[in-house]
Amino acid sequence: MNKIDLISEINRIKKEKNAVILAHNYQIGEIQDIADFVGDSLQLAKKAKDIKQDLIIFCGVTFMAESAKILNPNKKVILPVLDAGCPMADMATAEKINVFKKENPNLKVVTYVNSSAEVKAVSDVCCTSSNAVDVVEKLGAEKILFAPDKNLGTYVDEQVEGVEVLKWKGFCPIHERVTVEDIDRARSEHPGMEILVHPECPVEVFHKADFVGSTAQILEYVKNSELKGFIIGTEMGILHTLKKENPNKEMFILTEKLICENMKKTTLEDVYKALRDEENEIVIEGHIAIKANEALERMLNL
Ligand code: 13P
Ligand code: SF4
Numbered sequence: 001m002n003k004i005d006l007i008s009e010i011n012r013i014k015k016e017k018n019a020v021i022l023a024h025n026y027q028i029g030e031i032q033d034i035a036d037f038v039g040d041s042l043q044l045a046k047k048a049k050d051i052k053q054d055l056i057i058f059c060g061v062t063f064m065a066e067s068a069k070i071l072n073p074n075k076k077v078i079l080p081v082l083d084a085g086c087p088m089a090d091m092a093t094a095e096k097i098n099v100f101k102k103e104n105p106n107l108k109v110v111t112y113v114n115s116s117a118e119v120k121a122v123s124d125v126c127c128t129s130s131n132a133v134d135v136v137e138k139l140g141a142e143k144i145l146f147a148p149d150k151n152l153g154t155y156v157d158e159q160v161e162g163v164e165v166l167k168w169k170g171f172c173p174i175h176e177r178v179t180v181e182d183i184d185r186a187r188s189e190h191p192g193m194e195i196l197v198h199p200e201c202p203v204e205v206f207h208k209a210d211f212v213g214s215t216a217q218i219l220e221y222v223k224n225s226e227l228k229g230f231i232i233g234t235e236m237g238i239l240h241t242l243k244k245e246n247p248n249k250e251m252f253i254l255t256e257k258l259i260c261e262n263m264k265k266t267t268l269e270d271v272y273k274a275l276r277d278e279e280n281e282i283v284i285e286g287h288i289a290i291k292a293n294e295a296l297e298r299m300l301n302l
Contacts, residue, residue, distance in 0.1 A: 003030070006268045010034055013275040019055035021271065022047060024064060025215040026237035026263035031059045031271065038241065040216035041067075041113050042128040045296065048072050057274050058282075059266045061086045066117045069282040070293045077282040080270035084262045086114050088200075091170030092148035094118040100145060107166065108141040111295065112149050114172070117284045119147070121291035126299040129199050130214035133159045138302040151175070155199040155206060175200035177257040178233055183208045186231045186254055195254065196221060197233030209233060222246055235260045 001009065011034075014021065022044055023035035032038045037047050041064060048056065048068035056077045058065035063086055065079040092115055101109065101122070111123035112132070120126055127135040129152055136144060136156050144163060146153035148170030157165035178201045186195060194210040196218045206212045211221050215238050222230055222242055232238060233254040242251050274280065284292070 001269075001272070003268065006272050007034055010268065010272050010275060013272075014057075017055050017275065018053045019057055019275060020051055020053040021057045021059060022068065024060035024237075024263065025219070025241060026235040026260055027059050027266060028237065028264060029240040030268050031266055032237075032240050034268065034271065035059060040128065040130055040214045042130045042214070043216055044068070045071060045113065045128070046300065048077075049300070051075060055275075055278070057271060059271065060084070061089075061262050062282075063089045063114055063116065065282045066284060066292075067113055067296060069284055070117060070120070070289050071296055073289060073293075076278065078274045078278060079280050079282055080274040081265040082280045084265045086172075086262060088148055088170050088172045089114050089116055089119075092116075092119050092168055094122045097122050097145075097147060104143075104145065104166070107143040107145050108139060110136055110139065110144045110146050112147065112152055113296075113299075115148055117288050117292045120295045121288045123147070123295045124298070125302065126295045128214060128299075130217055131299065131302075132156050132199075135299055135302050136160050136163060136165070149200060151202060151206070152199045154203045155212065172200040174235060174258060174260045175233075176202060178202065178205045178255055180204050180208060182255045183233075186252070190229060190231060190252060193229035193231050193250070193252070194225070194227055195231045195233060197254070198235075201233055205233065218242075219245065222249065222251075234258065235263060237263060 021035045023031050023038045045067050049071040061084045069077040108124040113128050145166045147168035150167040153167035196211040197209040229250040231252050236253045
């Protein structure tokens with residue numbers, strides 16, 4: 001099928017089956033364009049919770065589709081490409097977190113949503129990159145373990161006072177590719193432009209940036225800024241919406257290394273097949289779903 005036919009079939013089946021398509025800001029442009037809603041992890045989690053349609057096609061990676069299922073368990077959630085995972089999420093296991101908790105009994109576990117349902121289930125509260133500082137501040141704990149992202153953990157540690165933050169050793173292999181040299185090169189190639197980065201970048205990188213935020217916060221920042229040029233230090237899929245929303249502003253990616261292979265796996269063909277066949281359904285074991293839901297709901301309540 002050609003692209004036009006694929007899009008019209010997607011829209012036809014979507015209507016027929018009362019389905020909705022959610023997509024993350026890192027998805028390829030074509031997917032973002034056919035989605036009913038595009039957002040960052042927090043926006044997608046909130047949206048998923050309130051979805052009325054019967055079927056959710058989640059264009060993102062596993063942990064995001066799992067969060068949608070956990071927050072709205074009566075809906076059928078499909079991840080179009082089953083092996084679209086997140087290597088950072090795989091860097092923490094529930095078993096190892098439990099061992100850590102036993103060795104360090106007087107702390108709360110704050111888990112980034114980029115984690116498996118099992119890890120969320122053994123956590124006290126979840127957070128995303130846009131609310132991590134807020135969640136830790138409002139939690140009121142004296143000591144926390146922040147898992148799995150050591151970079152976001154350090155960012156939180158630097159922003160929040162009076163909380164001891166122990167960090168898991170996980171990281172995003174994509175954002176970890178960014179170097180201080182990339183920042184220096186961008187500054188000399190594009191003087192006057194601001195550098196906006198995601199807090200998953202290495203600490204020395206976000207220290208040299210002009211703004212640090214989640215994908216939605218970067219989009220918001222550019223929209224509200226008077227400036228005409230920006231260097232973007234997060235996965236390049238975000239440039240699609242950035243350029244669409246800001247046709248008169250110039251945007252450059254900080255480095256071509258910022259491409260998440262897993263986020264790029266989903267194609268229009270995959271979405272069409274997901275709608276047609278309803279395969280790759282997200283299923284989460286009952287007691288894990290209940291415990292993970294508590295951690296996610298606590299985040300939304302905080
Ligand atoms: P956001 O929550 O900022 O969308 O980030 C998700 C993610 O996977 C970043 O790599
Ligand atoms: Fe995971 Fe990094 Fe890809 Fe985000 S960009 S989904 S953290 S691997």
